[in-house]
Amino acid sequence: MPRQSRIDAPGALHHIIVRGIERRKIFLDGQDRHNFLDRLGATVEGIETICYTWALIPNHFHLLLRGPASSPSPP
Template sequence: MPRHGRIDIAGQLYHVIARGNERKALFIKKDDCEDFILRFKTNLERTGNKCLAWCLIPNHFHLLILRGKKPLAELMRRLMTGYAVSFNIRHRHVYSKAEMTQP
């Protein structure tokens, strides 16, 4: 049975929780937290959403967001994709174990 879409209403308050894959750390160093917060702030401005509270814990985070003019999914997609790419580059998870095939 397919999953139903999330309810996404302008002006509604949402508690967003996300955690690392296999409960691994999302925030290893202070730089990780600073990068996440900067990306979050930038994407809040782009989407017209407002953050009322946030909490970063090493392996997950909580956000209390007042939904603005653009869908919450757009904010979270931009935030999480951008942060994942920068985290993987910083911690050498991208292409570090790429296999090479030679004839």
């Protein structure tokens, strides 16, 4: 059962953990990890989020992220 949503305040620090189902690998090789980091970098830049650190393990990863200091304005 997934956890309930946590409170998300502007500028909050978040520890993100993603695990493979049944401890299966989510990164197959070095190229796969580099591809993930490229996409992660583009994503955090696009949403004005800071990624302080990451750990990529074959069957899971950890991210330490801080979102923008203010909430985006509605369109």
